[in-house]
Structures are given as C-alpha cells and as structure tokens.
Amino acid sequence: MPTAVAGPEIERLIQLLARLPGLGPRSARRAALHLIKKREQLMAPLAAAIQTAFDRISICRVCGNIDSQNPCTVCTDPRRDPSVIVVVADVADLWALERASAINARYHVLGGTLSPLDGVGPQDLAIDALVSRAHEEAVKEVILALNATVDGQTTAHYITDLLHEAGVKVTRLAHGVPVGGELDYLDEGTLAAAIRQRTPF
Amino acid sequence: MPTAVAGPEIERLIQLLARLPGLGPRSARRAALHLIKKREQLMAPLAAAIQTAFDRISICRVCGNIDSQNPCTVCTDPRRDPSVIVVVADVADLWALERASAINARYHVLGGTLSPLDGVGPQDLAIDALVSRAHEEAVKEVILALNATVDGQTTAHYITDLLHEAGVKVTRLAHGVPVGGELDYLDEGTLAAAIRQRTPF
Numbered sequence: 001m002p003t004a005v006a007g008p009e010i011e012r013l014i015q016l017l018a019r020l021p022g023l024g025p026r027s028a029r030r031a032a033l034h035l036i037k038k039r040e041q042l043m044a045p046l047a048a049a050i051q052t053a054f055d056r057i058s059i060c061r062v063c064g065n066i067d068s069q070n071p072c073t074v075c076t077d078p079r080r081d082p083s084v085i086v087v088v089a090d091v092a093d094l095w096a097l098e099r100a101s102a103i104n105a106r107y108h109v110l111g112g113t114l115s116p117l118d119g120v121g122p123q124d125l126a127i128d129a130l131v132s133r134a135h136e137e138a139v140k141e142v143i144l145a146l147n148a149t150v151d152g153q154t155t156a157h158y159i160t161d162l163l164h165e166a167g168v169k170v171t172r173l174a175h176g177v178p179v180g181g182e183l184d185y186l187d188e189g190t191l192a193a194a195i196r197q198r199t200p201f
Numbered sequence: 202m203p204t205a206v207a208g209p210e211i212e213r214l215i216q217l218l219a220r221l222p223g224l225g226p227r228s229a230r231r232a233a234l235h236l237i238k239k240r241e242q243l244m245a246p247l248a249a250a251i252q253t254a255f256d257r258i259s260i261c262r263v264c265g266n267i268d269s270q271n272p273c274t275v276c277t278d279p280r281r282d283p284s285v286i287v288v289v290a291d292v293a294d295l296w297a298l299e300r301a302s303a304i305n306a307r308y309h310v311l312g313g314t315l316s317p318l319d320g321v322g323p324q325d326l327a328i329d330a331l332v333s334r335a336h337e338e339a340v341k342e343v344i345l346a347l348n349a350t351v352d353g354q355t356t357a358h359y360i361t362d363l364l365h366e367a368g369v370k371v372t373r374l375a376h377g378v379p380v381g382g383e384l385d386y387l388d389e390g391t392l393a394a395a396i397r398q399r400t401p402f
Contacts, residue, residue, distance in 0.1 A: 009257050013253075016243065022223065023232075049213050050236065050244060
C-alpha cells in the first residue's frame, strides 16, 4: 500500500500486524481495515488489552509459564500434585495439556528444543533450572511431554541422561493411534509403536 | 484455554485477537504468545500503533477513504485528475487500485454493495453523496470499479441509472483474461467476455 494513500499511521499498524504469526501482508491489511471499521467495539479494547497484558504479564520464575502473577497460578495452586513435573517445550504446549485436562501436576517450560542446526544448545533452554527442580525432595516423576520430532526426542534423551543421576523417574508420552484416527492413514512408525505399546483390553 | 492457567488478561487478549479476520481461536492463542515473547519489539509498539490509529484516523467526508487527514490525502492531492471518480465498494478496493497504480484519479467508497438478501439498500451506501459529487462541473467520467459478482453488478446498474441524468460518462472495468492466466482454467463467462471485448493487436 503506498504511504501516500492511507497515511503513515495505518502503514505502521499494518506492518506490525503482519508480524503476527498467521497474518501475512494481505491479511494484515484486512485486519487493519476491520479494526478501523470497528473502532469502538474492537480497536480501542484491543489497544487496551495489549497494553494491559504488556504491563501485567511476566514469565513465571519457577516454571516459565506466563501469567499476571509470579510464581504463576499453576505453580502456586495447592491442589496440584507437587511430585510430578511435566516438561514442555513451549507455553503453547502447556496450554494444550491444560485444555485436555490431561494431568493435575506442575510444569516446566524449556523455551524450545535442542537444535544443533539452528544453534540451540542446552544453555539456551531452561534445562539447568529443571535439573535443580527435579532434585527437590518432593519430586518423584518427570514426564517429558515433548514433540515426537527429531529435535524433541533428542532433547528428551539429553534430559533423561541428566535426570537419571537425580534418582527421579523419567517418563514420556505414549505413542499410538490418535483418538478418532484411522489406521489406513497412519504412518508406519506410529502403527509399529502402537502395536509395540499395546495395552490389555 | 482455562482461565485458571493463564489469567484473565491473556484470556481477554486472545478473545479480541480472535475477532480479527484471518485469525481463529487457535491462531489467536499463537499470536498472543508471540506478542508476549516479543514484548519490547512487537507488543509495546503494536499497542501504541493501534492507539495512535484510533486517535488520528477518520473517514474522509468527501470520498469515504480512511486517513489521518480529512479530507484525505487522495482528495486533496492537486496532481490527481479531478474529472474522474472511481467508485469502489470498500477501502480495500481503493488500496488495491492504488497498489496497481491503475489510475491517477479520485475515488468514492460506497461502503458495500446493494444486497437485498442481507438487507442492504441504497440508503445504507454512500450513493446520494456520489450523485451530488457527479453533478459537480469538473466531473466528466465515473468509473465503476465494483466486484464482478451479482451484488456488485446490481449496484453498478443502479448507479448507472441514477447517473445518466447527471450527464456524466459512466464506465466499468473490462472483463477478460487475468494477466498471467491460462485459458484452460478460466470459466466460460470470462472467456466469452474476453472474446466479445477483444482488442486490436
């Protein structure tokens, strides 16, 4: 969009919106127009919501979750099992597990996975913090809830080696047929894992 | 996402982001996380940019374009041909024509197209304003740059009837093969129009 037509304020708004994941230059333009059309209902509240989040949200110093309190709501919740730590790569994974109500435990957000090709080493992730948390007396089990990708599994092996010394049980997510999935469409690796890890019926 | 996990501020931010076109609940979550990760580089500037746009942008009282000055940059540009008005349904269409550097004229944004099914009648669009602009002495031609849809073409016919009395020339965009398009993939209507409106080579 030529600056001369819509003015620098809109130009700047579109540029920033286009940096959100899922929005390209074209959809950022559409989003900007939508905001301007919904001035009172959407534009003003959104500006305020982003500013409020900016002012209040921080990263939990215990687990790496994001929240308006620090330590976060999850870490300070007395009803959660303190003996289990679920290790995730990203806050989005933590949210996904919470949406599934998968487990009532605490979390540890690594902030990524080991990736030599991208130059991500152990010092770039919250691995040291995880090891010290795992050494606390209350912790009995660390569940590695990492992606089933090469980087995710490399990270899982690396952490397992470190934690074996701490004497805690290390487990990982089961591989198998997704609920609702059809065998015909599954890859061989998943099918083989599902057979290997079959459970009594 | 359960409110208990991430706090009401993030919940609210995600809800508002999800109302942008092109972002669903899932991508809004991803966008919110991205904002929180890029606090200084993206979150703070975006909040400021939306607020600035909110404070400064208004709808041009002449043509319906949006801009930080009123009348807008296009309407006040002395280098633009005052004898031609390009009628578009939406500001996005105006931007598209400007990106294409298609014409150096002024515009008139209708704010939509006639759509009996959706209850959009002539009084809901800036048609009266267009007719009075067309009666100004300087205006010699009105170009209807409306979508080639039923609603767009209905609107075009309606406006043409009104403007014939004003004695201005009314034209519309050419139909034909898109530049770079392959004949094999084009619909019959477009091909027939391209033959009908063939030009000397």
